[in-house]
Amino acid sequence: MAPPANLTKNKAPAPPDYKTIKKQFDAAKRAKAAQDAEQETTAVVDDEQARLRDRHKAALKIARKKSFEARWAWTAGFWLWMLCIHIVAIAYFTSGFLLTRLMLDEKSVCDAPPTLNASGPVDLLPAWNGKGTPDGGCWHPRTFQRAVIVLIDALRYDFTVPVGDGARFHDALPFMYKTSVASPEKAFLRPFIADPPTSTLQRLKGLTTGTLPTLADLGSSFAGTAIEEDNILMQLRDAGRRMVHLGDDTWESLFPGYFVGNLSHPEDSFNVWDLHTVDNTVMKHIFPLMDRTEDWDLLVAHCLGVDHAGHRYGPDHDEMTAKLRQMDAFIQDLTAKIDDDTLLIVMGDHGMDAKGDHGGESDDEVESALWMYSSRPIFGRTKSEFVEPPATAKIRPVNQIDLVPTLSLLLGIPIPFNNLGRPIEEAFAGPKGTAWDMLAAAERTTAAGIRRYQASYSAARGSDQAETPGSPAALWAKAESTYVKVAGQKKADWAAVHSAFAEYQAATLKKCKSLWAKFDLKSMAIGIVVMASGVITLLVYVNRDGDDDEEAIDDPELDLAEQSLQLLGHKPNAEDTAVQLEKTLVAAAMFGAFPFLLGGALQALHSGTGDWYRGVPFASLVSIVAVLVRLFEAQETIPSVFPKTAWGWMAVIFTLSQSIGFASNSYTIWEDSILLFFLTTFGVVSALTALRLPTLTQRTLGTFHSVVFILLGRLASVSKLCREEQMPYCTSTYYASATSSTSAPWQLVIPFLISLSLPTIIKGFLTPSRSYHGLAPGYINYAFRFGLFLAGVYWILDAADSGNWFPSLREKLLKNISVYLAQMILGTALVAGTTAFIWAPPSVAVVTTAEAGQTTKAKVAILGWGNAHGARYLFLLLNILTACFLLSKPMGGGALGLFTWQILSLLEILDLNSLTTSSPIGPTMLALLGTFHFFTTGHQAALATIQWDSAFIPLFTIRYPWSPLAVALNTLAGPIVATAAVPLVALWKTDPHRKGLLEKVSRALGVFVVYFAVEALATMAWAGHLRRHLMLYRVFSPRFMLASLVLVVVDIAGIVVALAGVRVNTLAVGDVFGWPSG
């Protein structure tokens, strides 16, 4: 019986490495060439000629490989230049946008009180013993010999007062409230309001200098530097007082060398995983110190447990209750040890939001608590209703900077020069609450200090202080005249003097806040112009004359013929022109920028101003112009930046409506929902166009993928973390509840579901193009699946550790195992995965088929040929995805799994509609998806949503650069995965002989980056325009910071992931299948 089919397959076993594939491919090709030559009756078989031809072929291959590498280097050079342009634009805008405050070097001196130069009498208090010396009191009688400051990080005001709502963070710290009510002359408790940003570092600066923060050094949250400005600790040091510090080591970096070494015990501050080490150190060492008060004058104890419990679990957790109870007992024990000469201050530096995080300026974040205690009756209330501490932080709050003059005066040291705060009433009112002369004296001394500072500041800035009605200058004059008048009266009304100077202080503080929110419009304009020019350049770059019409050649026979043609001297010139473009662009950029950079640097050197960068904006603009000129020169026609198709218009509309929307705060607040709407719109349009596809199969597939794309978006949007402004119309699902920072038990199942399903789904996408060969099954079905599975195991261990599921286990055992597991997953995904990606053969199988009856005529078939580029590049995407999957917590991991499926559906939709090469819609949709999944992975454009704890997934303590890297991979997982997927738009369903792939990828990357550059430009422009808007620092400024950060990260990932990945991929495919020309 003859075989029924006309083809019998002699399938080769799946080859394990690409040398084997290459050998099989070459052997098969040689065999075929030999057969063909045999049958060519006219061919002259000449050994000499054949050898010559082989040599020529080898030389041609090397030349093409070299040409590719050169083109790659120039393309990468172009993108590096673009990164520089973006950094210059962002840096200039930021320098003009964020608050700037001039730092003054002046220091207050003990025997020169600020009231010396005032018009009225120097002092309204009668002279006291040791007046004008630190021992007796510089500007005010010294009330206490020493002070103990207990700083409970993130102590929110409502933790300290009775609320009675049953929340686990309420009514667990009652001691301070009770003492204030029971003995008001010994203790008082008041809301303590922080100036944003609410980071501990910034707060410590405010709490010791008495002045306002500058947003510019917000970024240095990870590493503090020494405070140079006049501050309480500096004054104490100059007065010869000894200081001891326990706990959070931020103090040591802010005040290096201030503390008595052998008594101080600093502890690492960033390990938010660890609730107890810092507090235990504080409690262990503070009590022995209370028995040797002769050894110190100031004791600072900084507890971090409450803050860490907030970050790790959120406030509504049993750990928080336990922590607050522990702090309550600690304060009670400490109070018992306070002697008559010691002042005890317990305070928070900031609060925490509903999830236990902080950094921004929402009410919960800025509302902290201040409690002062003295075992001597000292404190008073000017009204009887002030005895009971305020029920909420909205009633009678004090500013945190008010601590600075209060503490300085009580300890007898000068008030730091830059102080803007005022004395706290209870501390000076006397036990009866009637010491108005004392209050007026403290208020006037402080106000005079503020006035002296203002005069110095105006002189340094070269501005004058106009005395218009209601201005600080007018209020000062009024207060002084009140003072002079009252001083001459028999029954002096010191309360009037007190309120007159208080009014002056309030007006000055208000003026300073608005003054320091002043913007440098010139720098902002430079930033906007450079960014806009960069966007125009990219638009021209991506819309330049294309070479997209090249036919794909998927027949090895044709390849052979083409190579022979070229051997005969028929040389296509495509590769030469391609080399020219990026090369000339980079050259133009360099020549354009260099003279101005050099000129600016020389000018700075000559004038000795040190601003070597002064030529940078001009250099950027000139290099942009030079590049644009080159781009136009390379065109035959003037390129149109307007899209030619409906899909192209859709990309433009999505991008532009986003950027226009950023003008509105509610649009910015609801950005996540609006992105979902755009994604759904795309899915609906692609489902409708699918109906017009030629074949039934295509119509079915097109509709199927479109519907899946929409459903996946809807499903992913379930994972969300609401921002404060979205309340109450939003429900957070990223964590177990709105007041938690841990995952719910059901969420722990998600990573396992993804591990079960995603590899199979990816296989389903590779099978139709027969690309599930070579390394693909091992890589996707085993390594990738196992990586996802281990990430699921990690989160189980983490939950077991957080929830204390196994109390009998040795302490830290679970944490140790989970950290090493996380390190292993990340190491495997990023290091071993990258190595495997570099060495992996293309995902193809070589099959030799013989036609029935004609056993001598063999046919070579390569399974997976049609998707050789895309299927192999996919490995790189999966490596990045695995790392982000682990770091994004269970809910975010689930969203990223859906994201991957969406990417593959999008690629199929693009392929079905022939949109892979020339249309901007593919990269634009990837950009939208990347931004959308920024939100589904538990983030918002608000500082408080940064998941700092992700730094501790693979580490026990802060390590550079790994900790910031882990936080970056967690924060920007969406945009990073999207960037890694950009080359797939050009590579998916692409065979080894497709020409100009690098150019197509670079163009796709161009469209993708345009989206983010337009967003950055729009947020800049709107933030600049709306700089007086009430919501500037809450909504617009964080969105600008996010857009800038994403743009820079996308630029970098575009070079080191996307372009580098394409280089590796092309070299691997080219080595096996030969090099297409161009």
Ligand SMILES: [Zn+2]
């Ligand atoms: Zn914190």
